[in-house]
Amino acid sequence: xxxxxxxxxxxxxxxxxSGSQAKPALTRRAFFxxxxxxxxxxxxxxxxxxxxxxxxxxxxxxxxxxVELDINGAKQKVTLEPRTTLLNALRNHCxxxxxxxxxxxxxxxxxxxTVHLDGRPVxxxxxxxxxxxxxxxxxxEGLSPRGELTVLxxxxxxxxxxxxxxxxxxxxxxxxxxxERNPAASLDEIQNACSGNLCRCGTQxxxxxxxxxxxxxxxxxxxx
Amino acid sequence: MKNFTYxxxxxxxxxVELLPGPRDLKTxxxxxxxxxxxxxxxxxxxxxxxxxxxxxLKGVPGLADLRPQASGWQIGALVTLAxxxxxxxLRASHTMIAEAAGSVGSTQIRNQGTVGGNLCQRPRCxxxxxxxxxxxxxxxxxxxxxxxxxxxxxxxxxxxxxxxxPSDLAPALVAAGATALIRGKKGERTVELERFFTLPxxxxxxxxxxxxxxxxxxxxxxxxxxxxxSTYVKFRERSSYDFALAAVAAALKLDGGKVTEARLVxxxxxxxxxxxxxxxxxxxxxxxxxxxxxxxxxLALEGAEPLAHNAYKLxxxxxxxxxxxxxxxxx
Numbered sequence: 060x061x062x063x064x065x066x067x068x069x070x071x072x073x074x075x076x077s078g079s080q081a082k083p084a085l086t087r088r089a090f091f092x093x094x095x096x097x098x099x100x101x102x103x104x105x106x107x108x109x110x111x112x113x114x115x116x117x118x119x120x121x122x123x124x125x126v127e128l129d130i131n132g133a134k135q136k137v138t139l140e141p142r143t144t145l146l147n148a149l150r151n152h153c154x155x156x157x158x159x160x161x162x163x164x165x166x167x168x169x170x171x172x173t174v175h176l177d178g179r180p181v182x183x184x185x186x187x188x189x190x191x192x193x194x195x196x197x198x199x200e201g202l203s204p205r206g207e208l209t210v211l212x213x214x215x216x217x218x219x220x221x222x223x224x225x226x227x228x229x230x231x232x233x234x235x236x237x238x239e240r241n242p243a244a245s246l247d248e249i250q251n252a253c254s255g256n257l258c259r260c261g262t263q264x265x266x267x268x269x270x271x272x273x274x275x276x277x278x279x280x281x282x283x
Numbered sequence: 284m285k286n287f288t289y290x291x292x293x294x295x296x297x298x299v300e301l302l303p304g305p306r307d308l309k310t311x312x313x314x315x316x317x318x319x320x321x322x323x324x325x326x327x328x329x330x331x332x333x334x335x336x337x338x339x340l341k342g343v344p345g346l347a348d349l350r351p352q353a354s355g356w357q358i359g360a361l362v363t364l365a366x367x368x369x370x371x372x373l374r375a376s377h378t379m380i381a382e383a384a385g386s387v388g389s390t391q392i393r394n395q396g397t398v399g400g401n402l403c404q405r406p407r408c409x410x411x412x413x414x415x416x417x418x419x420x421x422x423x424x425x426x427x428x429x430x431x432x433x434x435x436x437x438x439x440x441x442x443x444x445x446x447x448x449p450s451d452l453a454p455a456l457v458a459a460g461a462t463a464l465i466r467g468k469k470g471e472r473t474v475e476l477e478r479f480f481t482l483p484x485x486x487x488x489x490x491x492x493x494x495x496x497x498x499x500x501x502x503x504x505x506x507x508x509x510x511x512x513s514t515y516v517k518f519r520e521r522s523s524y525d526f527a528l529a530a531v532a533a534a535l536k537l538d539g540g541k542v543t544e545a546r547l548v549x550x551x552x553x554x555x556x557x558x559x560x561x562x563x564x565x566x567x568x569x570x571x572x573x574x575x576x577x578x579x580x581x582l583a584l585e586g587a588e589p590l591a592h593n594a595y596k597l598x599x600x601x602x603x604x605x606x607x608x609x610x611x612x613x614x
Contacts, residue, residue: 117292117301117342141289141337142327166325167392179365179394185324186395189289190317190339233390254523255389 126192130157131201141189146172148188149198159199159228170256173229174198180236182255199228202235210280211235211273218269222260229256234270242277249274285333291342295501299468301338303496308487311496316340318361319395321388322404330414331405331421340399346501347397349373355506360399360499364452368393377505379513379532383455386517389524399500402453402463402479403492406446407526408436419444419488433590435528438597440553444483445590447551448491453480454532454550455515457558461505467498476503480555491554510536512614516607517550518599527551529600533607535566540612542566547583547604552596559583562604571612576605 120126125138130153137152146165149157160183161171167185174183175197183196202209211231214220221227230253237244237252244252249270258266292298303311315334317323318341326332340346346361351372358367367373367384374381387393387401410416410427417423428436428445436445453476461476479492486493494500513534519525530550536543545566549557562582569575580601587597 117290117297119291120289122286140286142284142286144324166328167321167388170389170391173391176394180391181395182321182391185321185392187289187317187320187324187337190320190341237390250523252390255391 120189124189126189128153128188128191128196129194130196131198131204132195137188139188141187143188144184145174145186145188145191145196146183149174149183149196152188157198157200161225161228163225168257169226170229170233170253171226173232173256175232175236178236178239180233180252197232199232202231209235210276211238211270214269214273214276215266218265218272220262220265220269222258222262226256226258226260230258230266234266234273238270238274238277242274244270244274246271284327285330287334288336290336290338292338292340293342293344295343295466295499298338298340298343298499299466299497301336302468302499305468305495305497307496314338316499318397318400319363320400321392321396322400325412326405329412331412340499346399353507355504355508358398358503358505360397360501360503362398364388364393364396364398364401365390367398367452377455377459377508377513379455379515379534380452380459380505382515383451383517383530383532386515386527386530387451392524398452398503401450402456402476402503403494403500404449406491407449408446411446419483420446422489429590432592434592435526436590436593437553438587438589438593438600439549439557439584440482440484440555441588441590442484444488444554446483446491446554448480448553448555449526450556451515451517451527451530451550454530454548454556455513456503456505457556458513458532458534458546458548459505459508460546461503463500464502464504465494465498466501467495469497471501473504477556477558483554508534511544512537512611513546514607514610514614516603516610518603529596529603531600531603531607532556533604533611535571535608535611537571537611540570542569542571547579549583549600549604552587552600561585571608573605576608579608580604 120141123140125136127134127136137148139148139152146162149160160174163169163171165184167182172183173180177194233253233256249267290301302314312332313334314336315332317337317339346359348359349362349366350357364384364387368381408428410418411420416427419426426444437447457477463474463476463479465472481492511534515532517527517530519527527550529552532548534546545563547559547562562579565582566579583604584597584600
């Protein structure tokens with residue numbers, strides 16, 4: 060990716076985990092983000108609302124723009140370019156950065172970047188951030204606002220549903236959407252729901268067990 | 284990805300105003316329309332197109348409408364593949380269309396990918412998709428697949444380009460006798476979907492359909508199919524999700540076990556959805572037994588000219604035809 064407003068990130072190096080909510084002093088990520096914003100600071104356009112379009116011609120976003128995204132239930136103004144993908148916006152333009160959504164293939168093939176758009180799982184790497192204005196985005200960070208594990212995440216732990224763990228957020232988002240629609244989803248339905256997610260460690264059997272167990276637990280709790 | 288200006292029109296008039304002129308063939312890719320983005324973003328990331336403007340169609344009201352009519356279905360270009368797949372009445376009346384939609388990509392792709400995008404998506408040939416390979420599809424002199432690695436390329440209708448059309452919906456919609464509603468600067472026109480797709484030998488070799496630079500696909504109209512049974516059978520190398528190595532859309536009307544009308548369209552074998560009219564005619568009046576499957580399979584693949592690495596598609600497509608017909612016989 061050659062997105063000037065956001066620094067390229069090493070694809071293969073998962074970031075070190077910061078333990079709690081504590082604010083890190085100066086991380087590599089924070090440094091690059093700061094540098095990026097300064098570099099892009101010149102032109103800040105304004106989104107024209109669709110309602111005005113008829114009178115003034117269609118809304119046009121050019122150069123570097125500020126848009127309001129709705130992420131995990133909170134509206135957030137972010138500065139980016141029309142070409143910035145939702146994945147890039149989440150990881151590099153949001154404050155704080157939402158790095159639970161992973162960058163792997165960047166071509167809509169692996170599912171590591173799966174988020175919910177209006178409740179449906181989508182590839183955030185194949186979505187323009189500006190195209191999500193007016194829609195609700197939910198990331199892995201938004202599943203449990205207070206940091207506790209969801210039923211599905213607990214079952215992933217109990218059933219050993221991850222090895223290196225890099226694909227896990229994507230799988231969790233894909234299966235969460237499936238179980239939200241139907242907690243009684245069959246193995247077939249669960250497999251179909253995450254057929255667009257790859258796990259190179261080969262933990263699929265445990266992931267399916269975890270998903271089925273979560274479905275049973277959710278049904279026992281009456282859906283959610 | 285090169286940066287671009289993002290435009291959000293709210294009417295079709297505005298959309299076509301933004302598009303190049305009908306004869307601006309050389310500069311047509313300066314403006315690209317965005318629907319679900321599942322194909323376009325891949326093209327942008329690989330620098331296959333570097334538009335100055337991306338025109339998002341999602342602000343245009345009505346384009347995502349999926350409407351049942353007495354005369355059939357109106358399917359807006361922005362209807363998602365997931366919406367088609369999940370519509371139970373469409374699945375009952377036009378099974379092959381719902382099955383084809385459900386066989387596209389992954390859940391994530393179907394949630395954003397649209398009917399218009401699926402029909403207008405660019406080829407998946409790895410030479411075409413390679414930024415450095417200036418093949419005939421990208422204005423170069425030759426089709427590298429012809430003498431190269433052509434496992435996934437055409438066995439029918441090839442030359443001078445040997446791409447296969449990647450759409451799953453296209454064979455099913457062509458088998459259903461759908462028409463495409465197109466909007467351009469001069470107004471609307473309708474085209475039979477079968478004529479919407481162009482062979483590289485008859486249309487512009489760098490395109491796959493009849494859309495002029497100033498035109499956009501607006502809607503697909505599918506006639507009612509009362510009394511028909513249909514199915515879409517697809518074979519892919521990876522069972523989780525993949526493009527078709529070969530696929531069959533089959534629709535039949537049966538009376539007392541005998542076929543009275545038939546439609547048979549192949550996917551994954553030719554640069555267009557491949558209608559098998561001879562095989563369709565041969566089906567009429569026959570019972571759906573092993574002999575019929577054999578005869579129909581032979582006729583459907585008549586004239587096939589496999590390349591060095593894709594002769595496997597012949598028995599594969601014949602097998603899929605037999606599978607589809609057998610499925611319909613017992614449906």
